[in-house]
Amino acid sequence: MKIFNADKQNDYKWAMVIDLDRCDGCGACVIGCQTENNVPTVGQDDVATGRSMHWIRIERYIEGEYPNVKVRFLPMMCQHCEAAPCESVCPVYATYHNDEGLNVQVYNRCIGTRFCGNNCPYSVRFFNWWDPSFDEATRNQLNPDVSVRERGIMEKCSFCMQRIRRGKDHAKDEGRPVKDGDIQPACAQTCPTGAITFGNINDHESKVHEMVHGKRAYRLFEEKGTHPSVYYLKGGAENVF
Amino acid sequence: MSSETATGHETHSHTHGGGHHHSPEELKSLTELEGLRDSARNKAKADYGDANIYLSEKDFNDDSLRPMFETKPGYFLFVIALASVMAVGVAAFVRQMVVGMGVTGLHQPVFWGAYIATFVFWVGLSHSGTIVSSILRLTMANWRRPILRGAEAMTAFSLMVAGLFPMIHVGRQWRVYYMFPLPNQRELWPNFKSPLMWDMMAISIYLTGSLTFLYIGLLPDIATARDRAISNGNWRAGYLRLLALGWRGGNYDWAVYNKASLFLAVIILCIAPSVHTIVSWDFAMTMTPGWHTTIFGPYFVVGAINSGVAGVILLMIIIRSIFKLQHIIRDLHIDCLGQLQLVIALIWLYFYFCEFNVTWYSHKPEEMAVWDWQWERFPLQLIAMVGGTALAVGLLGFKKIRRNMKAMVAITILINIGMYCERYLIVVPVLSHRDNPYKWTDYWASPTELSIILMSFCFFALLYAVFIKVFPIITMADVKEGVVISGDVRLGKHAVRVQVKE
Amino acid sequence: MAKQAHYTVLGLYGKLEVVANAVDPIREKFAVKDGDIQLLTSAALPENAIVEDHRPYPIVYFVWVLGIVGFFLAIILAGGTGWIMNLNVGGKPPFSWAPTGIITYEFTLLFSVIGTVVGLLYFTGLPDWTDRAYDRDISDGALGLLLKVANVHDQEEAAKMMSQSGAYKIVKGENNF
Numbered sequence: 001m002k003i004f005n006a007d008k009q010n011d012y013k014w015a016m017v018i019d020l021d022r023c024d025g026c027g028a029c030v031i032g033c034q035t036e037n038n039v040p041t042v043g044q045d046d047v048a049t050g051r052s053m054h055w056i057r058i059e060r061y062i063e064g065e066y067p068n069v070k071v072r073f074l075p076m077m078c079q080h081c082e083a084a085p086c087e088s089v090c091p092v093y094a095t096y097h098n099d100e101g102l103n104v105q106v107y108n109r110c111i112g113t114r115f116c117g118n119n120c121p122y123s124v125r126f127f128n129w130w131d132p133s134f135d136e137a138t139r140n141q142l143n144p145d146v147s148v149r150e151r152g153i154m155e156k157c158s159f160c161m162q163r164i165r166r167g168k169d170h171a172k173d174e175g176r177p178v179k180d181g182d183i184q185p186a187c188a189q190t191c192p193t194g195a196i197t198f199g200n201i202n203d204h205e206s207k208v209h210e211m212v213h214g215k216r217a218y219r220l221f222e223e224k225g226t227h228p229s230v231y232y233l234k235g236g237a238e239n240v241f
Numbered sequence: 242m243s244s245e246t247a248t249g250h251e252t253h254s255h256t257h258g259g260g261h262h263h264s265p266e267e268l269k270s271l272t273e274l275e276g277l278r279d280s281a282r283n284k285a286k287a288d289y290g291d292a293n294i295y296l297s298e299k300d301f302n303d304d305s306l307r308p309m310f311e312t313k314p315g316y317f318l319f320v321i322a323l324a325s326v327m328a329v330g331v332a333a334f335v336r337q338m339v340v341g342m343g344v345t346g347l348h349q350p351v352f353w354g355a356y357i358a359t360f361v362f363w364v365g366l367s368h369s370g371t372i373v374s375s376i377l378r379l380t381m382a383n384w385r386r387p388i389l390r391g392a393e394a395m396t397a398f399s400l401m402v403a404g405l406f407p408m409i410h411v412g413r414q415w416r417v418y419y420m421f422p423l424p425n426q427r428e429l430w431p432n433f434k435s436p437l438m439w440d441m442m443a444i445s446i447y448l449t450g451s452l453t454f455l456y457i458g459l460l461p462d463i464a465t466a467r468d469r470a471i472s473n474g475n476w477r478a479g480y481l482r483l484l485a486l487g488w489r490g491g492n493y494d495w496a497v498y499n500k501a502s503l504f505l506a507v508i509i510l511c512i513a514p515s516v517h518t519i520v521s522w523d524f525a526m527t528m529t530p531g532w533h534t535t536i537f538g539p540y541f542v543v544g545a546i547n548s549g550v551a552g553v554i555l556l557m558i559i560i561r562s563i564f565k566l567q568h569i570i571r572d573l574h575i576d577c578l579g580q581l582q583l584v585i586a587l588i589w590l591y592f593y594f595c596e597f598n599v600t601w602y603s604h605k606p607e608e609m610a611v612w613d614w615q616w617e618r619f620p621l622q623l624i625a626m627v628g629g630t631a632l633a634v635g636l637l638g639f640k641k642i643r644r645n646m647k648a649m650v651a652i653t654i655l656i657n658i659g660m661y662c663e664r665y666l667i668v669v670p671v672l673s674h675r676d677n678p679y680k681w682t683d684y685w686a687s688p689t690e691l692s693i694i695l696m697s698f699c700f701f702a703l704l705y706a707v708f709i710k711v712f713p714i715i716t717m718a719d720v721k722e723g724v725v726i727s728g729d730v731r732l733g734k735h736a737v738r739v740q741v742k743e
Numbered sequence: 744m745a746k747q748a749h750y751t752v753l754g755l756y757g758k759l760e761v762v763a764n765a766v767d768p769i770r771e772k773f774a775v776k777d778g779d780i781q782l783l784t785s786a787a788l789p790e791n792a793i794v795e796d797h798r799p800y801p802i803v804y805f806v807w808v809l810g811i812v813g814f815f816l817a818i819i820l821a822g823g824t825g826w827i828m829n830l831n832v833g834g835k836p837p838f839s840w841a842p843t844g845i846i847t848y849e850f851t852l853l854f855s856v857i858g859t860v861v862g863l864l865y866f867t868g869l870p871d872w873t874d875r876a877y878d879r880d881i882s883d884g885a886l887g888l889l890l891k892v893a894n895v896h897d898q899e900e901a902a903k904m905m906s907q908s909g910a911y912k913i914v915k916g917e918n919n920f
Contacts, residue, residue: 050348050682059679076679081833085528088833091435092419097831109429111419112342112412114352115437119527121676123350127412129343151341152412221676224528298785298884422820430828433821434835434842442846446853453856457863465785468879486870489877491781491889494867496790497800501863504806505856512852519845721786721884725759 011177012168013101014159015201016188017211018075019233022195025058025073032190033077036160038146040132053126055157056187075196077187078103078124078157079220079228086116086125094154101201101229102159110153117154121221125156159198160185180206201229298721301569305715306469308564309477312710320706323699330696333689338414346687351672355686356410358665359694361541363403363701364444364520365660368542369549370396371451372513373581374458375506383727384577386719387570390462391560392553393455394714398704399552400448402697407441409693436519436526443512443519450512454505456484460498461718464488477711517541524667530607531671536599540592547589547630548660550582551653556705558646558653560714569715572644579643586633586656593627607676614674615666618683622662629659749891750898751876753783753914754905756886763793765888765908769901773892779920783877783887794888802862806855813854814847821846876916885912891920 033039033056042053056077063070080103087095087103094110097103117125128151134142142148145162149155160183167183180199188196199208208231211217216233337344347354370392377385408417420431420441431438467481488494521541524532554575561570600608615623633652642648674681686694708714730739756762762782770780782794791797822843829837864870881887888910890901902913 046343046348049346050351050680051343052349059677061679074679076677083834085833087831088432088835089435089437089527090832091431091437091441093429093432093828093830093832095832097833109419110413111416113407113410113437114347114412115435115523117350117352118529118672120350121528123675123677123680126349127342127347127352129348130341150413152414154412224676226528302883422824428827430824432828432832433824433846434832434839439842439845439849442849446849449853450856453860457860461785465882468882472879482872486864487872487875488869489781489875490783490785490881492784492788492790492794493778493781493796493798493800494869495784495787496796497802497863497866499787499790500800500802501859504802504859508806508852508855508859512849512856515848515852718786722788725786725788 010099010101010202012099012200013202013229014080014164015101015199015208015212015229015231016080016159016185017197017208017217017231017233019195019197019211020072020074021233022193023058023073023075024193025060025071026192027058028190028192029056029075029187029196030054030058032186033157035138035141036143036146036163036186037158038132038134038142038148039155040128040148041135041138042130042133046129051127051129053128055124055126055155074232075187076122076124076220077230078159079122079226079230080157080159082227082229083225085119085121085224085226089115089119091115100164102161102164103156104158104161105154105156107147107149107153107155112152112154114154121224121226125154127154128152177203301720302465302469302717304566304569305717305720306466306713308560308566308709308714309466309712310469310473310475316706316710320703323703323706326699327696327703330693330699333692333696334409337409337689337693342412344687344689346685346690348682348684350675350677350680351669351682351684353410353668353672354684355665355669355690355694356406358661358668359697360403360406360410361520361664361667362548362661363399363406363697364517365541365545365548365664366552366657367396367399367403367447367451367549368513368517368545369553370394370399371454371509372546373550373553374454375510375513378502378506379510382577383723384574386723387715388553388557388574388578389458389716389719390455390712390714391556393451393458394705394708394712395549395552395556396451397448397455398701398708400444400451401704402701404444404448405697405700407437436522439519440523443516447512447516450505450509454509457498457502457505458716459712460485460488461490462713462716464490465717466713480711514542517545524671529671529675530605531611531675532667534596536592536596540596543585543588543592544660544663547582547585548657550578550585551633551656551660554578554582554649555653555657558650560709562646564709564714566715569720572646575646575649576640576643579637579649582633582653582656583637586630586637589630590627590634593630610674610678610681611671614681615670619662619666619670622666625655626659626662626666629655629657748918749893749920750895750918751916751920752890752892752898752901752905753876753878753916754888754890754902754908754910755878755880755912755914756888756910758909759788759793759886761909762886762888765905765910766794768908769888769890769904772904773890773897773901775890779891781889783881783889785882785884793886800862800866802859802866805858805862805865807858809858809861810851810855813850813852813857816854817847817850818843820850874919876914876919878912878914880912889920 034054037055039053039055042051046052056075059074059076061072061074063072080101082101084097084103087097091113092109092111094106095103095116112127114127117127128149131151132148163185164183167178171178171182178200180203183198185198188198197207197211199206201209201212203209211233212231214233217231218234219228219231345354374385374389374392377389408414411417420438422431463481464485467478467485470478470481518538518541521537525534525537527533557570557578558575561567600612633656636642636648636652669684673684727739756765766780769775777796777798780794822838825837825839876889878885878887888905892898892901898915902915905913
């Protein structure tokens with residue numbers, strides 16, 4: 001698979017591989033992400049109107065007519081596109097691409113034009129329609145490494161930026177580059193079936209590099225030319241139901 | 242100088258105060274200025290059943306300035322009513338700002354909704370004002386004269402109203418200035434690669450340009466109004482004196498002025514289409530199916546002129562009937578505007594044809610998803626959108642209809658309802674049924690959005706109403722120029738009106 | 744020009760033909776230069792129709808100069824922002840022609856508008872809120888023939904000539920051309 005900007009070699013270029021054969025749609029990744037990244041809980045009503053705030057979500061697709069139905073799951077999060085459509089349309093540089101292939105969101109800079117959300121074919125950008133709210137039980141468990149976002153701005157999956165930072169810091173302390181497996185985003189860590197793999201695709205020894213170059217790898221909406229950094233491994237014909 | 246108000250319509254003699262050498266004969270010929278005669282006859286016929294009363298330049302000034310200087314109690318009621326409706330919208334906006342954008346009906350992935358549709362509607366409406374005005378100036382169409390001001394004012398005010406919407410619509414209204422290239426300590430600059438940035442630039446530049454155009458066009462008329470206000474001791478004299486810049490109307494001044502007007506007309510004619518093209522690029526530059534299409538630039542521009550000309554016609558009919566100016570903005574002018582509308586509506590139908598035909602024939606799945614959803618969810622709006630303009634095309638070919646004011650009001654309102662629907666159908670269905678089918682949704686505008694949209698219409702009406710009271714609404718200098726440079730030429734049994742221009 | 748003491752006569756006429764006949768004898772008599780005699784009207788007459796005035800008014804230079812200023816300013820602003828804020832947005836190059844071109848187009852036109860207005864004000868000498876020779880009859884259709892002369896004698900004589908040629912009102916003034 002051709003990797004966008006492969007000539008611009010940086011030490012790190014983060015990527016994620018999701019094995020659809022392993023995903024059983026349990027939703028643990030969603031909870032893991034929500035806890036790690038201080039994603040607010042929006043409540044039933046807003047979820048019903050389509051304002052659910054899940055940086056990663058499990059999309060369910062049902063094939064066939066009852067009783068012969070198959071359900072397929074597709075974990076969906078920000079694809080960290082190399083040619084990200086969301087970035088160029090932001091009038092205030094609130095989202096841009098960093099050297100490590102991450103599509104980053106600058107919360108303080110965002111004014112909430114929501115243009116990025118309109119230009120994202122994956123619909124994985126989330127807007128804070130209200131002041132952030134958290135359940136009583138989780139209010140004292142907010143992650144101090146992640147800022148709580150104000151109302152009126154966009155947010156989205158950051159590939160657990162704070163964990164990448166920490167991983168790099170540790171590696172630097174030990175005077176070595178980041179090893180494969182040093183860094184795990186919350187979703188990958190939580191996934192009971194190990195469907196999510198995260199790593200440095202520029203490290204040719206890494207697991208993601210190997211998986212990406214396997215036969216099952218594909219990317220979503222490849223025809224759009226967005227060059228996502230999230231790769232999916234095709235699921236087989238069998239399914240849970 | 243103050244005794245002139247006493248002159249009635251029947252006795253068209255007026256005393257230019259202090260004049261010693263004045264021979265009545267000369268003044269009489271002044272009162273019989275060519276061209277105003279017909280209109281004066283019509284007016285006199287209507288008002289007094291007498292066709293032999295001629296309109297002098299002074300009478301013309303009186304009539305043109307009457308909307309400005311004479312105010313009936315109904316006006317204040319109208320303004321108060323507008324302000325009250327606006328107050329509801331302002332309250333809704335404040336609540337939205339304090340509580341959050343959640344009070345709108347927007348949600349993922351319909352991040353843009355009724356606000357942006359209304360924004361595009363107002364920007365579109367603003368287009369015909371200056372475009373029509375400058376095209377008519379450049380082609381020296383004689384019938385343009387009395388309506389220019391109304392059209393240009395419409396442009397300026399609908400742009401002001403349009404400019405509110407992006408600021409109402411953003412998530413953090415108090416940070417909107419991040420979009421302006423203001424020097425700051427952290428050296429943060431806006432992203433000029435964003436179509437929204439082009440949009441912001443284009444609209445503010447267009448607003449500056451059209452306000453300048455409006456003001457330069459107003460200059461001689463402000464001077465006329467200034468003279469009148471000073472003579473009558475009216476409170477308006479203060480600001481009119483200031484804004485008239487000491488205009489006297491010397492022949493050299495006029496030559497410079499005409500040249501400058503010509504330049505401004507050309508420049509505005511270059512700016513205006515670029516503005517709506519750029520607005521269309523807010524949509525077309527994305528990769529969203531249904532938005533990403535090369536036709537959008539010209540499509541938006543023609544749509545804008547279509548709704549704008551209808552807007553001008555509607556406003557002109559309202560103004561002339563409220564202020565009894567039927568002898569100045571005559572049936573002829575509405576007729577000519579109707580012909581213009583017919584041409585634009587035909588072009589617009591052609592664009593509809595191109596857009597629908599191409600989408601339907603190529604049958605791309607992601608575009609058909611939007612298409613099917615449109616027909617399923619918004620059939621009435623689709624009918625209104627095509628029907629309004631199609632009806633106009635069917636009817637405007639008839640002179641009887643173009644000169645029937647009730648019919649024209651109905652047609653122009655229907656066109657604009659259709660155009661509003663069109664803008665709504667561009668923004669909403671595309672977003673609610675876009676690439677990722679997992680996220681297909683529906684969208685309903687919330688009461689907050691509706692009240693703010695209603696506020697925008699009231700705000701426009703209020704701006705226009707205030708404008709009429711502080712500036713002359715008729716392009717007086719242009720009408721007078723048309724009178725000076727035209728005359729009758731006898732051709733056999735007919736007298737033919739001709740116009741001189743270098 | 745305004746520093747030198749001068750006298751003005753403003754004759755108000757009612758009819759275009761009358762004032763047209765009055766102009767040339769007055770010009771000849773006082774050897775009036777272009778610009779020292781003006782016809783004040785409420786509507787534009789065709790150029791040089793009554794009073795000839797061959798002073799040029801090249802507004803186009805103002806339009807050009809400011810247009811070019813706007814052109815380069817926009818390139819600096821839109822293109823320069825790309826260079827200085829060199830952030831990768833969607834893989835677009837730091838200096839991108841399409842957006843720079845669009846902003847440049849708009850700015851050029853904006854500055855041309857400004858140039859036109861500056862040119863208009865420069866050549867007409869506006870704004871001038873001083874009490875210049877004028878009569879409010881002019882906006883009601885009177886034609887004001889305004890003459891600038893050097894001394895009181897000429898002023899008297901010009902006033903007489905205007906009256907004789909059909910002016911219905913004469914306004915005399917000092918240093919208010």
